[in-house]
Amino acid sequence: MSGKSLFAKDARTAARNRAEGRFRAYGFSAIVLALLALVWLLISILGAGAPAFRQTFLTFPVTLDAKLLDKSGSGDPAALSKVTTTTYGKLIAKALEAEIAARGIEAGEVKAKEFAKMLSEESSATLRTMVLADPTLIGQTITFRALASGRIDGYYKGRVTMESAALDKNVSPAQLVLADRLKDEGVLTIAFNPGFLTMPDASDKRPEAAGLGIAIVGSFLMMAVVLVLSLPIGVAASVYLEEFAPKNRWTDLIEVNIANLAAVPSIVYGILGLAIFINFAGLPQSAPIVGGLVLTLMTLPRIIIPTRAALKAVPPSIRDAALGVGASKLQTVFHHVLPLAMPGILTGMIIGLAQALGETAPLLLIGMVAFVRDFPGGFFDPAAALPVQVYNWTTRGDPGFVERASGAIIVLLAFLILMNAVAIYLRRKFERRW
């Protein structure tokens, strides 16, 4: 008997228990805080961005008058393409006017020639593209779905009110009243907007027509370049450093430098890319190939570090076993070490790719910020990139671009979540016990 009961806590034990309790409380509140921040972020982005996926359209019949669109009557594509959007614009304006008259909708103070102002300036270009793609439409009457102007669209998304419209030279309260009447008649509808994902960017005055098409294609092309270059180079470098390189001062130096490179601000890689790939090698600006190369440089150290960690984590007994039955060093690495390190390598790879996908700064320097209207035909054509498109839209004046930028962030996040899901799937698939 030491004289003290086990049931009585001494002061030291009580103090230790209190310290542990405090530490748990700190940890728990840190998690709660982080979760709240995440939820707040998601709610604000989803709230601001979701409207970008819905758009206001006006649907009405348009007669494609052959006399205006194909004066020669030959149907020759060269001749057809000489007809400008102004002609199509007039056609659309007349058609809308006719539709409003035919349905007997009270236009109020809105003059007939102001009807077309309710449509996006993009709609005439859309119609022209449709006709050029299919000249047989000429002479027919088609049902045309035109984008409403950004202000009308904003009215249905809560951005534009009667009061703000009174002060706005782009829209009048009377037009909003007319829009409501058109909506009642079913001419004006609010529907899912696939164009947000497929259309190119649009100019400052046409937020309603701006889409992510080129940015998605550009980001995809860049990721292809990054994947094709950084996976083999990164894995080969890691395998060499981990399995073959002698351990001496030089490899130590290389190791320190790789760790440092992973911490270099990404914009530095942009300057490097500008100097080497564009100024020295003469590659085109704004091209996915250059973006991909710059992002590869940036991603390489971030792939090499987890790959080396994955190789290091393979138990040495497996190497011994392979060497012991007479496998060469190369066979040991390729038959046993690499397959076991695969889940770790793939995870590192995909996280590196995800970082590259979200990288903006280096792309600004190599001209990916340019306004691009034509879809890139390959790696050497100008293109945009998703994160740069977000940056681009946030700098524009029209309030319609706020929802566009948030919508683009949603698309970017969706891609990142998809990539992480792939990483988790691959990790599960390749994971093996030993």
Place this chain on the structure above:
Amino acid sequence: MDIETVKIKADKVQVFYGENHAIKDVDVNILDKTVTAFIGPSGCGKSTFLRCLNRMNDTIPSCRVEGRITLDDEDIYDPRVDPVQLRAKVGMVFQKPNPFPKSIYDNVAYGPRIHGLTRSKAELDEVVEKSLRRAALWNEVKDRLQAPGTGLSGGQQQRLCIARAVATEPEVLLMDEPCSALDPIATAQVEELIDELRTNFSVVIVTHSMQQAARVSQKTAFFHLGNLVEYGETTQIFTNPRDPRTESYITGRIG
């Protein structure tokens, strides 16, 4: 004695780990078709010396081997020797069972495959069966050759590793404390197996258990602080040691 042939001959072997002189002046003749046990306290260099015999120490950059080790009168440290070929002739079983995370069949077939020992699938099947039989594992696994080797029990895994090592038809089999991670029943099975392997191979076994050395070996070498103190017939070492250090060790006074 003189009708037995010398398989491995070590002559004034020195091993250094950087500045550390781990093995000093070891001379030993390892006989063919004999089990030779290396005993000694921890850190005495017996495993280091064992790993010199198939050049596994090459993988440690700071390790340096001097002196001469011959296998069938060929110097294994000659620059013309490729350690990969050497290791096909001198197989090794490690302390901890280390099957590849592959099927039982692939574990055994790996050596023959990389050395191109078989010409057809049927021939490879034969080699696998023969090796598993030699390792006294065939009856336990013949119905599940495609099951993962890592799913076997510890003793079965170690016998699988032995099967993998004998599948390349080595001439010498090195075993580095093969039973230290096994329970007594598995140990008894592996010991029995070692005795059978003697008919085909020269076996060198490092062990911490003196009883094991006495049970399985014909020759015993006692290492102490990097020196080969005494080498001779196992019965002689255990009943009538010539060196006082050997006597102290086997009676449990040093270790």
